[in-house]
Amino acid sequence: MIPELGHFALALACVLALAQGAVPLLGAQRRDPRLIALGPPLAAGQLVAVAAAFAALLWSFAVNDTTVLGVVQNSHSAKPLLYKLTGTWGNHEGSMVLWVLILALCGGAVAGFGRDLPGALQARVLAVLGLVGVGFLLFILATSNPFARVWPPPADGQGLNPVLQDPGLALHPPLLYLGYVGYAVTFAFAVAALIEGRVDAAWGRWVRPWALAAWAFLTLGIALGSWWAYYELGWGGYWFWDPVENASLLPWLAGTALLHSAIVVEKREALKVWTVLLALLAFALSLLGTFLVRSGVLNSVHAFASDPTRGVFILALLALYVGGAFALFAWRAPAMAPTGVFAPLSREGALVLNNLFLCSICAVVLVGTLYPMFADLVLGVKISVGPPFFNAATLPLAAPLILAMPLGALLPWKRARLWPVLQRLWWAALAAAAALLLALALAGERVWPALGFAAAVWLVAGAAADLADRIALFRRPAAAWARARGLPRAAWGGALAHAGLGVTCAGIAGMGLATDALVALKPGESARLAGYEWRLEGVRDAAGPNWTARRATVTVARDGAAVAVLEPERRFFPVGRETTTEAAIHTNGLRDLYVVLGEERDGAAVLRLHHNPLAPWIWLGAAVMALGGGLSLSDRRVRVAAPAPKGAPAPA
Amino acid sequence: MSDTGTTTTTPAAAPPGRGPGHDRDARPAGEAAAPPRAAGTRRRWVLYAPLALAGGAFLGFYALLRGLGTGSYDPRGVPSALIGRPVPDFALPPLEGAELPALGAADLRGGLAAPVLVNFWASWCVPCVVEHPMLMRLSREGVPVFGINYKDRAEDARAFLRRHGNPYARLGVDQPGRVAIDWGLYGVPETYLVDRTGVVRWRWAGPITPQILESDLRPLLRRHA
Numbered sequence: 001m002i003p004e005l006g007h008f009a010l011a012l013a014c015v016l017a018l019a020q021g022a023v024p025l026l027g028a029q030r031r032d033p034r035l036i037a038l039g040p041p042l043a044a045g046q047l048v049a050v051a052a053a054f055a056a057l058l059w060s061f062a063v064n065d066t067t068v069l070g071v072v073q074n075s076h077s078a079k080p081l082l083y084k085l086t087g088t089w090g091n092h093e094g095s096m097v098l099w100v101l102i103l104a105l106c107g108g109a110v111a112g113f114g115r116d117l118p119g120a121l122q123a124r125v126l127a128v129l130g131l132v133g134v135g136f137l138l139f140i141l142a143t144s145n146p147f148a149r150v151w152p153p154p155a156d157g158q159g160l161n162p163v164l165q166d167p168g169l170a171l172h173p174p175l176l177y178l179g180y181v182g183y184a185v186t187f188a189f190a191v192a193a194l195i196e197g198r199v200d201a202a203w204g205r206w207v208r209p210w211a212l213a214a215w216a217f218l219t220l221g222i223a224l225g226s227w228w229a230y231y232e233l234g235w236g237g238y239w240f241w242d243p244v245e246n247a248s249l250l251p252w253l254a255g256t257a258l259l260h261s262a263i264v265v266e267k268r269e270a271l272k273v274w275t276v277l278l279a280l281l282a283f284a285l286s287l288l289g290t291f292l293v294r295s296g297v298l299n300s301v302h303a304f305a306s307d308p309t310r311g312v313f314i315l316a317l318l319a320l321y322v323g324g325a326f327a328l329f330a331w332r333a334p335a336m337a338p339t340g341v342f343a344p345l346s347r348e349g350a351l352v353l354n355n356l357f358l359c360s361i362c363a364v365v366l367v368g369t370l371y372p373m374f375a376d377l378v379l380g381v382k383i384s385v386g387p388p389f390f391n392a393a394t395l396p397l398a399a400p401l402i403l404a405m406p407l408g409a410l411l412p413w414k415r416a417r418l419w420p421v422l423q424r425l426w427w428a429a430l431a432a433a434a435a436l437l438l439a440l441a442l443a444g445e446r447v448w449p450a451l452g453f454a455a456a457v458w459l460v461a462g463a464a465a466d467l468a469d470r471i472a473l474f475r476r477p478a479a480a481w482a483r484a485r486g487l488p489r490a491a492w493g494g495a496l497a498h499a500g501l502g503v504t505c506a507g508i509a510g511m512g513l514a515t516d517a518l519v520a521l522k523p524g525e526s527a528r529l530a531g532y533e534w535r536l537e538g539v540r541d542a543a544g545p546n547w548t549a550r551r552a553t554v555t556v557a558r559d560g561a562a563v564a565v566l567e568p569e570r571r572f573f574p575v576g577r578e579t580t581t582e583a584a585i586h587t588n589g590l591r592d593l594y595v596v597l598g599e600e601r602d603g604a605a606v607l608r609l610h611h612n613p614l615a616p617w618i619w620l621g622a623a624v625m626a627l628g629g630g631l632s633l634s635d636r637r638v639r640v641a642a643p644a645p646k647g648a649p650a651p652a
Numbered sequence: 653m654s655d656t657g658t659t660t661t662t663p664a665a666a667p668p669g670r671g672p673g674h675d676r677d678a679r680p681a682g683e684a685a686a687p688p689r690a691a692g693t694r695r696r697w698v699l700y701a702p703l704a705l706a707g708g709a710f711l712g713f714y715a716l717l718r719g720l721g722t723g724s725y726d727p728r729g730v731p732s733a734l735i736g737r738p739v740p741d742f743a744l745p746p747l748e749g750a751e752l753p754a755l756g757a758a759d760l761r762g763g764l765a766a767p768v769l770v771n772f773w774a775s776w777c778v779p780c781v782v783e784h785p786m787l788m789r790l791s792r793e794g795v796p797v798f799g800i801n802y803k804d805r806a807e808d809a810r811a812f813l814r815r816h817g818n819p820y821a822r823l824g825v826d827q828p829g830r831v832a833i834d835w836g837l838y839g840v841p842e843t844y845l846v847d848r849t850g851v852v853r854w855r856w857a858g859p860i861t862p863q864i865l866e867s868d869l870r871p872l873l874r875r876h877a
Binding site: 273277280281284291295297311312315318319322323326327329330333334370373374377599 | 700703706715
């Protein structure tokens with residue numbers, strides 16, 4: 001009964017979304033306030049309906065209802081309740097329901113928080129969100145019904161992919177979708193602006209919190225995915241330039257560019273057409289990622305059940321939304337006149353440079369991801385584009401971007417001179433140079449990691465210099481505290497996010513110095529790696545709720561003093577007949593000791609030992625970046641209603 | 653509030669001074685002030701670039717999906733680097749208690765009477781059970797089938813052959829999986845066709861189905877006979 005109610009709620013949501021897509025749009029075109037006023041209630045109704053459907057699906061998984069096909073295929077009664085629940089979105093159908101739930105949440109947020117938006121703009125934004133919702137709800141109802149029944153019901157489910165039974169992965173899709181779908185809102189704002197034919201400072205101010213929130217969630221989602229790959233896949237790496245990873249990186253790059261160019265729209269009323277294009281692009285790339293992952297056109301370690309008919313449906317949606325938006329763009333963009341003018345050397349100029357580099361990186365990653373597919377199609381050759389290409393192509397673009405980041409943050413608007421900025425950054429430059437020399441001296445002529453450390457120090461010190469300058473720390477130290485308290489949170493957030501990237505750079509540079517070894521040890525034997533003594537104590541059997549395992553005990557010592565006891569496992573899941581490796585990791589914040597248990601033969605266990613300097617900093621930096629985004633989002637200027645278009649004062 | 657709902661400026665009516673996309677490239681003030689009309693029209697075409705690129709991408713993706721449906725495009729069909737090359741060097745021990753000769757590179761190089769199949773398999777592999785009747789059929793027809801038992805226990809492998817029959821003229825045991833790495837094994841089952849001169853001609857990752865046998869393998873066996 002409950003699954004049928006869920007199915008009905010989905011159909012109801014689809015109808016409500018259709019109404020949400022049509023009525024407010026019509027109202028805005030006819031300037032009929034009654035129709036415009038219907039937008040928020042319709043959005044709220046759609047949210048309630050989708051939430052009900054999602055709750056019904058959660059319930060089916062929680063009670064292990066084996067008459068539901070999705071439960072049979074993806075769940076099992078022996079699974080812990082947490083993973084039963086997270087299994088709801090661990091499969092194609094359920095994750096699509098989560099996707100539309102988040103979209104409906106965004107619609108509800110625009111309806112609820114957007115009361116200060118001009119009525120027509122809010123109506124159009126809600127209408128575009130409604131139209132996006134209709135497409136994906138139709139997709140679910142037509143090709144991926146999560147409530148499909150099986151009769152007679154099997155005795156129990158077929159288990160979930162054991163690799164997915166993990167807290168990191170349980171959180172990864174929701175965060176990622178919050179990012180992806182968050183860009184639906186900026187997309188809707190851009191389409192609404194194109195329909196209206198105007199973009200002004202107020203528009204920039206309304207778009208920015210959405211761009212910020214989506215960006216912060218996407219940053220966390222990507223970082224969590226990367227962390228999961230690091231500790232769960234047991235390959236010792238953190239980023240593989242896998243097509244699915246790239247698919248999440250693309251909207252992040254476009255969204256980062258959007259975040260920065262929206263500032264220019266807000267402060268200077270320039271870069272309007274470009275910002276609108278970026279808003280369209282960020283969502284287009286999110287949809288592209290959805291398409292690539294779900295249609296089965298690419299070869300990846302991240303497999304979703306894929307199906308060409310679903311692919312055709314998503315491609316049709318993609319063509320409709322992205323093609324429609326780009327056509328509207330080509331038609332309407334000329335109507336947007338820039339009003340702000342600025343010199344090339346200015347804050348605006350620096351942000352243009354930022355956009356240029358971010359979009360170039362985005363283009364390179366896009367080409368590298370799609371090229372193998374199209375080469376197969378057009379030239380009939382099988383090639384794979386791997387890390388060597390991506391590293392070689394993105395590093396030269398990332399380097400000037402990182403070099404310019406602290407400079408740009410210190411440049412004044414409109415027109416600037418470089419010299420005063422350099423004067424304020426000299427000590428950051430000095431620190432970066434010192435880091436470079438120190439790293440070269442300590443790590444022995446390893447150029448790339450040393451440059452990475454220099455970049456990290458440059459970014460963190462540059463962010464500190466930016467803050468020191470804003471609070472006049474050196475010029476008027478006495479008043480610095482008062483100024484620091486008065487400094488807008490957006491300024492703190494921006495500096496923090498830049499510093500976070502620096503921390504991530506340090507982590508990546510540290511991983512450039514990582515060492516590993518493959519050893520076969522008998523109990524009692526030991527191996528040396530990176531100055532540590534790794535000793536295998538023994539291998540024994542262990543059991544969990546739905547798995548059995550072989551668990552090795554490895555003690556790591558340095559200069560005779562015990563540092564850590566690591567217990568890597570090889571788990572066997574009888575229901576799915578699958579084996580996973582559980583890497584054991586010991587971290588002290590500065591380095592990870594990482595052991596993977598391989599096969600056992602002749603009484604010896606094969607162990608892969610890794611020493612990963614600064615590895616946790618990669619994800620710590622991403623968390624700091626997201627925190628910066630959150631801090632910026634909590635800025636009073638964002639929370640308080642933006643001023644009405646003609647510069648009218650905001651209500652207090 | 654209501655003025656935001658109007659759409660007053662159409663592209664055609666835009667005066668030249670407000671030329672299209674001119675903040676797009678964020679040109680310096682002087683240049684942006686009054687672009688010549690010709691440049692303005694040219695710039696307008698730039699605005700169609702995203703649409704054109706997206707259109708091209710859609711056509712490409714549609715072709716990919718069609719290819720997936722008809723089987724002409726397969727993202728997982730990784731080519732083998734061995735095709736057209738002699739088999740790699742290896743020498744494997746026999747399966748204990750099976751009384752079958754062992755397999756090594758020497759058995760595949762030069763002076764073969766007919767092309768041979770080299771089949772990687774394991775008793776724990778379910779698709780191997782599926783393809784086994786095909787191998788039995790080929791072996792009955794006189795096609796030499798050589799086996800490499802991959803990461804398996806001897807007693808399980810023997811039990812598998814007792815239960816399902818033995819198609820293998822020679823059988824090597826690759827318990828550590830090292831030879832599989834040299835061959836570039838994608839997974840089990842996987843089958844290679846080695847011609848009479850010891851050159852690898854064909855690789856199939858996955859079970860040999862009746863369809864694959866008729867459409868791919870038989871023509872190749874005839875060609876290299």
